[in-house]
Amino acid sequence: MWGWPGVDLESEEVTNMAKVGELKELIKTCRRADVPMFIWGAPGIGKSDSVRQMAAELNLPVVDLRMSLLNPIDLRGIPYIDKESGVTKWMSPSFLPREGEGILFLDELNVAPPAVQAAAYQLVLDRKVGEYTLPKGWYIVAAGNRGTDRAIVFDMPSALRNRMTHYNVEVSLDDWMDWAWSNNIDSRVISFLNFKNNLLFQFDPKASKQGFPTPRSWSFVSRFINASPKVDFELVAGSVGEAAGHEFTAFVKVMDKLPNADDIINGKPVTLPKEPSSLYALCGSLVAKVQSIAGKKHLEAIRNVVTFAEQKLSPEFAVLSVKDYARTPRFKEFSQQLFVTAEWKRSEEHTSEL
Numbered sequence: 001m002w003g004w005p006g007v008d009l010e011s012e013e014v015t016n017m018a019k020v021g022e023l024k025e026l027i028k029t030c031r032r033a034d035v036p037m038f039i040w041g042a043p044g045i046g047k048s049d050s051v052r053q054m055a056a057e058l059n060l061p062v063v064d065l066r067m068s069l070l071n072p073i074d075l076r077g078i079p080y081i082d083k084e085s086g087v088t089k090w091m092s093p094s095f096l097p098r099e100g101e102g103i104l105f106l107d108e109l110n111v112a113p114p115a116v117q118a119a120a121y122q123l124v125l126d127r128k129v130g131e132y133t134l135p136k137g138w139y140i141v142a143a144g145n146r147g148t149d150r151a152i153v154f155d156m157p158s159a160l161r162n163r164m165t166h167y168n169v170e171v172s173l174d175d176w177m178d179w180a181w182s183n184n185i186d187s188r189v190i191s192f193l194n195f196k197n198n199l200l201f202q203f204d205p206k207a208s209k210q211g212f213p214t215p216r217s218w219s220f221v222s223r224f225i226n227a228s229p230k231v232d233f234e235l236v237a238g239s240v241g242e243a244a245g246h247e248f249t250a251f252v253k254v255m256d257k258l259p260n261a262d263d264i265i266n267g268k269p270v271t272l273p274k275e276p277s278s279l280y281a282l283c284g285s286l287v288a289k290v291q292s293i294a295g296k297k298h299l300e301a302i303r304n305v306v307t308f309a310e311q312k313l314s315p316e317f318a319v320l321s322v323k324d325y326a327r328t329p330r331f332k333e334f335s336q337q338l339f340v341t342a343e344w345k346r347s348e349e350h351t352s353e354l
Contacts (some may be wrong), residue, residue: 046215101137191284
């Protein structure tokens with residue numbers, strides 16, 4: 001039986017699954033095919049960020065329209081009478097692109113009332129609405145939460161659904177770690193989530209809690225830490241919830257008792273902690289410290305850390321240190337020089353076995 005691309009006709013749920021890390025390549029493929037895409041997913045998992053990151057990689061501008069804030073006339077335009085012809089025409093809005101190429105992002109499309117969704121029909125499929133025509137180089141992406149997420153959404157009419165291909169986005173710890181090390185997320189947040197994988201995303205649509213753990217709310221925690229040297233439980237809990245907040249603040253206290261990262265980087269002997277939580281914290285702090293060192297000293301520092309990891313850490317934590325470092329911008333800068341060392345090659349062999 002035929003159906004809407006990626007949509008289960010019986011349950012009206014999106015069955016095409018994709019991880020956040022796969023989303024950028026999927027959008028690029030759909031853009032080349034010129035087939036509009038709808039991205040479904042829970043709050044705070046990176047749907048909008050993935051669109052912006054993909055556009056940045058292609059050096060394309062993004063016009064972000066929050067469809068829930070628009071009225072039907074905002075898309076079609078205001079009617080006016082042409083004095084010469086006496087015919088009513090439509091004055092299209094200034095926020096729609098006129099030239100060049102880019103991404104037209106219709107965010108929260110299924111939160112928009114039905115009349116606004118109907119106004120989007122022609123724009124999505126025919127690339128025009130009223131007197132306006134979307135320039136050829138512009139690609140349409142839409143996104144929204146699912147009804148099962150307790151979000152306030154309207155059913156999308158079949159005519160609009162059938163104008164797009166659909167993907168349901170899942171959270172991936174590996175994808176988030178790649179993003180976090182490249183976007184200056186505090187190492188304490190990264191180390192904690194390496195230790196407590198399940199707390200990256202915990203969303204119960206039946207619960208009425210104000211704060212809950214998501215990739216987005218953990219980025220808020222990182223920003224709070226960067227804004228103040230003290231880790232404030234109330235600020236953390238207000239973002240990720242009380243349970244995760246208690247666990248994170250307890251973890252940060254453990255980090256204060258770790259061996260000095262500078263001593264390890266400089267090859268000095270240190271006493272290793274035994275608790276797994278402390279070892280996760282130590283790996284994160286080492287990577288963050290190495291990441292902050294520039295120039296020739298960086299090569300010496302990472303070689304000392306790799307030697308320390310091989311000689312002092314268990315294979316699990318040695319591999320974790322190397323994998324996390326490989327996610328950092330410094331790795332891209334120095335990888336060619338690093339791979340000539342036997343120590344680095346052996347560590348990479350450990351990594352490939354995972």
